[in-house]
Amino acid sequence: MSKNFRSDVDVVEWTGRQRPYDILKEGAIALLVITILTLTLAIIYGSPDETSITIKKWSNAAPVDFAMTAVSELNGTSTTGSYGPPYNHAATGQTIGPVNLVKAVGVRIPIDTANDFVISPLKALPYQADLHQSLVNWENATASTRAIWVTNYSNAESKMSFANGQIVVPTTTAGPVPLMINSLTSMARSGALDESLISNNSFYTTDFTKTLLFISDGSYLASTADKQHLTGSQWGMMNETGSYPGQAWLWLYSFWYQIPPFNASGNADALVWALMMFLSVLMIFVPFIPGLRSIPRKTRIYRLIWRDHYKS
Amino acid sequence: MSSVEIERQWTTRLRKRVEGKLPPEKVLPDTQPSYVASWIYVFGVATLTSFILVLVTGCVLAIRGPQWWHESSYGHFVNSLHLWSVEIFFFSMVIHLWGKYFMAAWRGGRQLTWMTGGITFLVSIAAGFTGYVSQSNFDSQWISTQAKDGINATGAGAYFNVLNLGQMLMWHIVLLPLVAVLLTTIHVVMVRIKGVVPPFADDTKVA
Numbered sequence: 001m002s003k004n005f006r007s008d009v010d011v012v013e014w015t016g017r018q019r020p021y022d023i024l025k026e027g028a029i030a031l032l033v034i035t036i037l038t039l040t041l042a043i044i045y046g047s048p049d050e051t052s053i054t055i056k057k058w059s060n061a062a063p064v065d066f067a068m069t070a071v072s073e074l075n076g077t078s079t080t081g082s083y084g085p086p087y088n089h090a091a092t093g094q095t096i097g098p099v100n101l102v103k104a105v106g107v108r109i110p111i112d113t114a115n116d117f118v119i120s121p122l123k124a125l126p127y128q129a130d131l132h133q134s135l136v137n138w139e140n141a142t143a144s145t146r147a148i149w150v151t152n153y154s155n156a157e158s159k160m161s162f163a164n165g166q167i168v169v170p171t172t173t174a175g176p177v178p179l180m181i182n183s184l185t186s187m188a189r190s191g192a193l194d195e196s197l198i199s200n201n202s203f204y205t206t207d208f209t210k211t212l213l214f215i216s217d218g219s220y221l222a223s224t225a226d227k228q229h230l231t232g233s234q235w236g237m238m239n240e241t242g243s244y245p246g247q248a249w250l251w252l253y254s255f256w257y258q259i260p261p262f263n264a265s266g267n268a269d270a271l272v273w274a275l276m277m278f279l280s281v282l283m284i285f286v287p288f289i290p291g292l293r294s295i296p297r298k299t300r301i302y303r304l305i306w307r308d309h310y311k312s
Numbered sequence: 313m314s315s316v317e318i319e320r321q322w323t324t325r326l327r328k329r330v331e332g333k334l335p336p337e338k339v340l341p342d343t344q345p346s347y348v349a350s351w352i353y354v355f356g357v358a359t360l361t362s363f364i365l366v367l368v369t370g371c372v373l374a375i376r377g378p379q380w381w382h383e384s385s386y387g388h389f390v391n392s393l394h395l396w397s398v399e400i401f402f403f404s405m406v407i408h409l410w411g412k413y414f415m416a417a418w419r420g421g422r423q424l425t426w427m428t429g430g431i432t433f434l435v436s437i438a439a440g441f442t443g444y445v446s447q448s449n450f451d452s453q454w455i456s457t458q459a460k461d462g463i464n465a466t467g468a469g470a471y472f473n474v475l476n477l478g479q480m481l482m483w484h485i486v487l488l489p490l491v492a493v494l495l496t497t498i499h500v501v502m503v504r505i506k507g508v509v510p511p512f513a514d515d516t517k518v519a
Contacts, residue, residue: 007513013420014345014347014507014510016345017346018343018345018346019345020342021343021348022342027361030357030358031364034361038362038365038393038400041400042389042393045392046392047392047395048451049381049388049447050449053450085470086469086473094465101465101467102467105467105471108470108471109470205478206481207473207476212457213457213475215457216453224450228450248399249406270465270466272462273462273463273465273466274466280430283430283433284431284434287422293418295413296415296416297512302414305415306347306511307350308347
């Protein structure tokens, strides 16, 4: 062995005993065993397929939640309305130290929640004089007047009810907002709003960005997910409905969200992603990183792996 | 055509290079060093075979289109096979990866073998994730609306929109499997070229 031999990098090539090895037989047996195991698990446990939530389903199950979400879309205070890039300029986005990649990339999927989620769908409805007048009033109002209307509407939330297919709001100072939101709620409950948001001027589509953003701005999706133990504090997106393992391999990614400083940081997403990228690079370049590449030799777990070899 | 001219041909040179690096006895070996006898080697083979099952079940799901498994009990069963082959694939791959780490399997000029394996692991995570958000059910709604914030925070969400079902499905069934198959092929070929890493020299009893 030369003086320059590095135990964590070099090897003494094997010149010792060989043993018979039938690679094709081993592969065939492995394929058979894995197939039987997969079949067994699939037969016993199946797979989850919880029906998706539509805006129709949401607005029928929780009309007040839908109405309050719709009004927050109207004045841009919803999660999407105040998101920032890539959807709009309402915020600057998360940073990693001084680096703001979100802002650098900019708005690439432009979404104006008032127009895209409320005004445009209402305009697509067959002509109704009172709705038409409400939309004209809204569009002609100043920003401050609109804000007062929305605030007055929102302040009545605790007294809101749903009766005879209408949101009942005990306020007379919300301008055209009650009629607009009622019209949108009716549209949603009929399923027409789903169609309007999905179709986007095109018959064929596979892009559900707007619908998903609208649904996720309400609390119905999150409360349904909470009942299924899917929320962030319950290890979030690595789970799936039912008692299935889900994406268990994302445990480390989900783990960071559970502990300080990430669980209290407004930059948690950017920080966790930066950390995971760093750890991924470390993993890939382990062979070149002194210290990390020595751990296997120093822990001597390899003696357990090759115990027959060392015994002999 | 002279023999010198033939020797200079790209085809001839490539064939000779391949023959030199990967002779038939390395492609299909009938012996292995005696130290290649441990339960840990099972997980490399299990990863490869479960990956084959993932691809096969995915192809069966693709035949009738993305809605099929929601509407047909047979389709749902194929989806279950796809799901469990994925779970076995990741389970095997994680153990394979940790096993190779504690064997320091990059030694002896095998760094690229390790690196292609590591990148394949990351690509597989992306492939699994795009599968979960392409299911077109409640799980995909929840996972995609949660995951968008993380991806958006990196700036990548502007181009890799997890709420766009069509984009995610294409990544899941075309782009990422293509990369995973390519990387796996390179990884396996490199294992065949370099052979299985020997035990640590400190303890090796050289014959």
